[in-house]
Amino acid sequence: MSYAIAGKRVWVAGHRGMVGAALLRQLEKENCTVLTVGRDMLDLRDGNAVNIWLRTNAPQAVILAAATVGGIVANDSWPADFLYDNLAIENAIIHGAFKADVEKLLFLGSSCIYPKFAPQPITEDALLTGPLEPTNEWYAIAKIAGIKLCQAYRRQHSRDFISAMPTNLYGPGDNFDLTSSHVIPALIRKAHDARKTGAKSFTIWGSGTPRREFLHVDDCASALIFLLKNYSGDSQVNVGSGTDVTIDELARLVMQIVGFDGALEHDTSKPDGTPRKLMSNDKLAAMGWAPRISLPEGLRTTYQWFLKNQPIKA
Numbered sequence: 001m002s003y004a005i006a007g008k009r010v011w012v013a014g015h016r017g018m019v020g021a022a023l024l025r026q027l028e029k030e031n032c033t034v035l036t037v038g039r040d041m042l043d044l045r046d047g048n049a050v051n052i053w054l055r056t057n058a059p060q061a062v063i064l065a066a067a068t069v070g071g072i073v074a075n076d077s078w079p080a081d082f083l084y085d086n087l088a089i090e091n092a093i094i095h096g097a098f099k100a101d102v103e104k105l106l107f108l109g110s111s112c113i114y115p116k117f118a119p120q121p122i123t124e125d126a127l128l129t130g131p132l133e134p135t136n137e138w139y140a141i142a143k144i145a146g147i148k149l150c151q152a153y154r155r156q157h158s159r160d161f162i163s164a165m166p167t168n169l170y171g172p173g174d175n176f177d178l179t180s181s182h183v184i185p186a187l188i189r190k191a192h193d194a195r196k197t198g199a200k201s202f203t204i205w206g207s208g209t210p211r212r213e214f215l216h217v218d219d220c221a222s223a224l225i226f227l228l229k230n231y232s233g234d235s236q237v238n239v240g241s242g243t244d245v246t247i248d249e250l251a252r253l254v255m256q257i258v259g260f261d262g263a264l265e266h267d268t269s270k271p272d273g274t275p276r277k278l279m280s281n282d283k284l285a286a287m288g289w290a291p292r293i294s295l296p297e298g299l300r301t302t303y304q305w306f307l308k309n310q311p312i313k314a
Contacts, residue, residue: 011035011059014066018173022221045088054100062105070180072135079138086142094149105161109143112136121280133274167240171217172305191258201263205270208248213278215241216298219291226289242281
């Protein structure tokens with residue numbers, strides 16, 4: 001079920017985010033016209049405005065990478081924002097793509113859609129088989145709704161709308177604000193600050209024993225373009241690296257790359273979250289795609305990006 005994007009108009013919704021920016025880098029290699037629009041010009045939660053923009057700009061393919069995102073603290077602090085904003089964005093763009101006769105749409109979900117205690121590695125059919133992780137259920141529920149909306153338009157209107165579920169992503173353009181960042185940028189920022197201030201240690205949340213899977217955002221973008229061109233099906237497709245590490249192992253790898261040789265402390269009063277979250281990459285691998293950037297290599301280049309781009313004294 002190949003879909004040729006050569007010569008097509010492709011809208012990347014959410015192009016200023018980490019994934020969106022990586023998609024723009026990937027699409028530079030493709031013979032297509034890339035469409036973007038900033039939030040200052042278009043509120044993606046506004047269905048009427050999105051409909052007008054789609055009619056005016058006539059994309060033939062849409063990659064829905066726009067979302068309100070954040071880590072455990074952000075999810076816990078702003079549950080209404082995470083649920084409402086993401087539902088509104090999905091409704092506006094997916095329904096708008098249907099009304100505008102868009103040929104193909106790719107919706108980006110998140111690995112947090114799966115149950116907290118899903119069998120590992122997590123396969124696509126684990127969706128809706130158990131309770132979610134409470135610390136990010138607002139975001140997860142919105143993303144599950146997006147998957148189901150794509151499936152509904154496929155079934156009722158025969159639209160080629162598909163979904164991909166990236167694992168934990170990191171890389172250039174990540175958010176290094178400790179109040180809202182995910183684990184890798186938070187660790188990089190903490191280790192960097194500790195080294196620059198001469199601290200003897202820095203502290204991470206929880207026990208450090210949970211296991212997590214990570215994928216460089218450029219590998220993710222490569223997989224998403226691959227799926228856009230090569231996949232058409234009802235089920236979401238996992239996009240991951242196929243391997244995981246403990247948070248403690250990750251923190252010590254970051255310390256090594258940043259050059260911090262102090263101690264690592266654990267605040268066990270803070271939640272660990274899901275004990276383990278490793279997605280099965282078998283479905284995507286069977287199609288012929290595999291990641292190319294190792295975790296150590298990816299962390300090194302991400303730290304280099306941080307040093308060049310963060311508005312702090314590095």
